[in-house]
Structures are given as structure tokens and as C-alpha cells.
Amino acid sequence: MGWAGGLYLLATGVVSLRIIPASGIAPKSLSGKLLSAGAAVLAGAGFAVILMHSDLLFGVIAALGLGVAGVLELACGLQQRGRHVLARDWIASGAIGIGTAALLPFFINLGAHALLGVAGGGAIISGVLWVLSGLTLRHDARDGAGKP
Numbered sequence: 001m002g003w004a005g006g007l008y009l010l011a012t013g014v015v016s017l018r019i020i021p022a023s024g025i026a027p028k029s030l031s032g033k034l035l036s037a038g039a040a041v042l043a044g045a046g047f048a049v050i051l052m053h054s055d056l057l058f059g060v061i062a063a064l065g066l067g068v069a070g071v072l073e074l075a076c077g078l079q080q081r082g083r084h085v086l087a088r089d090w091i092a093s094g095a096i097g098i099g100t101a102a103l104l105p106f107f108i109n110l111g112a113h114a115l116l117g118v119a120g121g122g123a124i125i126s127g128v129l130w131v132l133s134g135l136t137l138r139h140d141a142r143d144g145a146g147k148p
Contacts, residue, residue: 001112005058005119006050009065012123013043016069023086031076031084038072041065058115059108063101066122070097089133096126 016039025032045065049058074094080087100122107114 001055001058001116002049002051002053005062005116006046006048008046008119008123009042009049009062010046013039013041013046013065013069016042024084031080034072034076034079035090038069038076041068041072055108055112055115058112059104062115062119063104065101066097066104066119067101070094070099070101073097085137086133089129092129093126096122096129 017036020027020032020035020039023035025035027033027036042065045061048061052061071094073090074097077087077090077092077094080090100118103118103122104115107118
């Protein structure tokens with residue numbers, strides 16, 4: 001559980017850090033700092049979970065990491081609403097992260113499979129959201145590029 005959940009959190013945090021400049025957000029702006037902080041918290045939580053193997057530690061640390069990252073992503077989405085094309089996706093993704101973080105502590109007593117199921121469920125929902133977002137952006141960009 002520590003390896004699987006920790007690698008998921010670590011990879012999500014590292015990838016999130018790397019794609020901030022690609023999203024058109026300046027790293028020095030408030031939105032860039034919020035997203036960077038959230039990604040760094042996720043990566044740190046993932047690293048901690050890899051090192052410490054316990055149901056209680058996974059539930060608490062993953063919930064804190066996902067919760068803090070979700071709140072920061074939600075704040076960035078609300079701040080950029082109407083100004084950035086990804087703002088709605090950050091709001092939805094932040095809400096998913098907060099929801100996953102809120103559910104994790106209730107499943108600590110059920111063991112590793114339940115904790116990974118909750119974290120994996122949040123990951124699947126977020127993944128589907130981001131894939132649909134990427135396809136929508138690609139489709140909209142293609143339509144806009146052909147118009148004079």
C-alpha cells in the first residue's frame with residue numbers, strides 16, 4: 001500500500017509541478033504559487049507514505065496531502081474563473097481532491113485495500129476529468145485555428 005499509494009501521490013505531485021508552466025500560468029504569479037504549493041505537498045505526502053508503511057499513516061498523510069492540494073487547486077480555480085480556460089477544471093479537480101481526502105479517514109480501519117480503493121477512485125475520477133478536459137481543449141483549438 002505504501003509503495004502504490006506513495007508512488008501515485010509522488011508522481012501526481014511531480015507531474016503537476018512540471019505542467020504548471022505549460023498551462024500558461026506564470027510560476028511567480030499567485031496562481032502559479034498556489035498550484036506549485038499544492039503539487040509540492042502532494043509530492044511530499046507521497047514520499048512520506050513510501051517511507052512509512054501503516055494504514056493509519058497512509059490514511060492521515062494521504063488525506064492531508066490530497067486535502068491541502070485540493071484546497072489550493074480549488075482556490076486557484078476560483079481566482080482564475082472567467083480568466084483562464086482551465087479554471088473550471090481546477091475547481092472540479094480541487095473538489096475531487098477534497099472529497100477524497102474527506103473520505104480516507106473513514107476507511108482506515110478497513111485496511112489497505114479500502115484505502116487504496118478510495119484513493120484510486122479519486123484518481124480515476126480526476127483522470128477522466130483531465131482526459132476530457134485535454135480532448136475538449138484540443139478540439140476547441142482545432143476549430144479556432146481554422147477560422148480566419
